[in-house]
Amino acid sequence: MSAEAEIQQTVLGNIGDQQEMLQAAFDARDEFIAPFLEAFRAGPVSRVVFLGSGTSYNVSTLAASLFSRVAGVEGVAPYPTEFTHYGAGLDPAHTDPSSILCVGISQSGTSISTCEAIEHAKSSGYRTLALTGDTTSRITTIAETVTPLLVGLELTGPETKGYTASVLTVYLWAFAVAKETGALDAAEADSGIAAAGEVAAQFKTVIREAEEWYDRNRPSLLHSSRLNILGYGADHATMLEGVLKVAEMLRVPTIGNLVEEHVHGPTMALKFDHATLFIGSDEAEFERMVSIRDAIGEHAPGAHIITCRDFDGADDRDLVFSVKANTYLAPLLYTVPFQFLAAKGGADVFIDTNVNPIPIRFGHYKDE
Known part of the structure; x- marks a missing residue:
C-alpha cells in the first residue's frame, strides 16, 4: 500500500489545514512566480487566456479579472472546450499568436478538456504554461512552462484547499506582473503581495x-x-x-x-x-x-x-x-x-462527500 493510500483525508480536515498550506505556499512563492514571470517576459503579451474546468474554471475567471484590473493585461477565461473547438477567448483580429499566453490550470494535471486546450494552443503557435499540483502529470508534457501549485496532498474528490491555493497563486501572479508592467508602482505591488501573507497568517x-x-x-x-x-x-x-x-x-x-x-x-x-x-x-x-x-x-x-x-x-x-x-x-x-x-x-444530513453518486470518471484521463 502506498503512503498516499494510508492517509485518511476528509474534506473538513482539508478545510482546517488551509492556514498551514497558504502560509507555506506564500513563503515559497518564488517557486511559482519566477517561472510565470520568465514566461511572461519571453515576448510581448497582448492577452492571457486562462483555461480550466470545474474549480479550475472558477479560478480562471478570477485570474482573468485580476489581470485585466490589476496587472493591466487583458485576461479572458473561456471554457476549455469552447476555446479548443470554437476559438472562444481569442481576438478575432489576426493577433500574433506568440503574443498570447495560454495558462492551463489543473490541480491533478489530468483534466481532459484543459490538456486538450493547451495542446491545441501549443499547436496553434500560442505560448503555453501549466499550473498544476502534480508536476509529473500529463499537462506538464504538453505545456512549455510548468509552475507548481503548492497545495500539498488533497486526496478527497471535492477540492477545497486546492481552490484557495489556486486563488493565492493567481493573485500573486497578478501583482507580480503589475510590478513588471508598471501598472502598479513597486511599493503598491509589494504592499499587495505582503497583504496576502498577512491574510494567510490569520486564516485560522x-x-x-x-x-x-x-x-x-x-x-x-x-x-x-x-x-x-x-x-x-x-x-x-x-x-x-x-x-x-x-x-x-x-x-x-x-x-x-x-x-x-x-x-x-x-x-x-x-x-x-x-x-x-x-x-x-x-x-x-x-x-x-x-x-x-x-x-x-x-x-x-x-x-x-x-x-x-x-x-x-x-x-x-x-x-x-x-x-x-x-x-x-x-x-x-x-x-x-x-x-x-x-x-x-x-x-x-449523512452524505458521504467522498463517494461519487455517479462512479464514472468523465472529466479526467482514466489511466492517471
Whole structure:
C-alpha cells in the first residue's frame, strides 16, 4: 500500500489545514512566480487566456479579472472546450499568436478538456504554461512552462484547499506582473503581495468564523428547499465556486447569479424557505446589494451577507469577517463559508462527500 493510500483525508480536515498550506505556499512563492514571470517576459503579451474546468474554471475567471484590473493585461477565461473547438477567448483580429499566453490550470494535471486546450494552443503557435499540483502529470508534457501549485496532498474528490491555493497563486501572479508592467508602482505591488501573507497568517480566524456562521445558521440553511448564491465584481468567481461546492457535497437545488441579474426574473420564483447568500465584495455594488438583501429578506428571511466590510444592519444571519482583506484578496476568504455549508452540511444530513453518486470518471484521463 502506498503512503498516499494510508492517509485518511476528509474534506473538513482539508478545510482546517488551509492556514498551514497558504502560509507555506506564500513563503515559497518564488517557486511559482519566477517561472510565470520568465514566461511572461519571453515576448510581448497582448492577452492571457486562462483555461480550466470545474474549480479550475472558477479560478480562471478570477485570474482573468485580476489581470485585466490589476496587472493591466487583458485576461479572458473561456471554457476549455469552447476555446479548443470554437476559438472562444481569442481576438478575432489576426493577433500574433506568440503574443498570447495560454495558462492551463489543473490541480491533478489530468483534466481532459484543459490538456486538450493547451495542446491545441501549443499547436496553434500560442505560448503555453501549466499550473498544476502534480508536476509529473500529463499537462506538464504538453505545456512549455510548468509552475507548481503548492497545495500539498488533497486526496478527497471535492477540492477545497486546492481552490484557495489556486486563488493565492493567481493573485500573486497578478501583482507580480503589475510590478513588471508598471501598472502598479513597486511599493503598491509589494504592499499587495505582503497583504496576502498577512491574510494567510490569520486564516485560522477565517476558518473559525466561517464555521461559527454555518453552525448558528445550520437549521435554516439545511431546511431550505433551494439555495441562491449571488455575487458581483471580483467575486463572480466565488459565486461560481460556492455553487459548485454545494452541488458536489450538499446536493440540493442551487442557483448562482450576479446580484443585479437576479432581480431580473429569478426573484419571481422566490419562496419563503429559500436561502439567499450574498457575497459582499467591497466594490461599487455593495450598497445596492444590501438594499436587495433587505428587500428579499422581507419575503424569505434566510438572506445572508458574507463580507469583510462592516455595514449597518448586520445580524446573526450574516458573516462579517474580523480579518480584513482588499477587494482582490477577499475571494480567498469568502469561499470558506461555502466550503463549510457544503462539507459540514453534507455530513449533517449523512452524505458521504467522498463517494461519487455517479462512479464514472468523465472529466479526467482514466489511466492517471
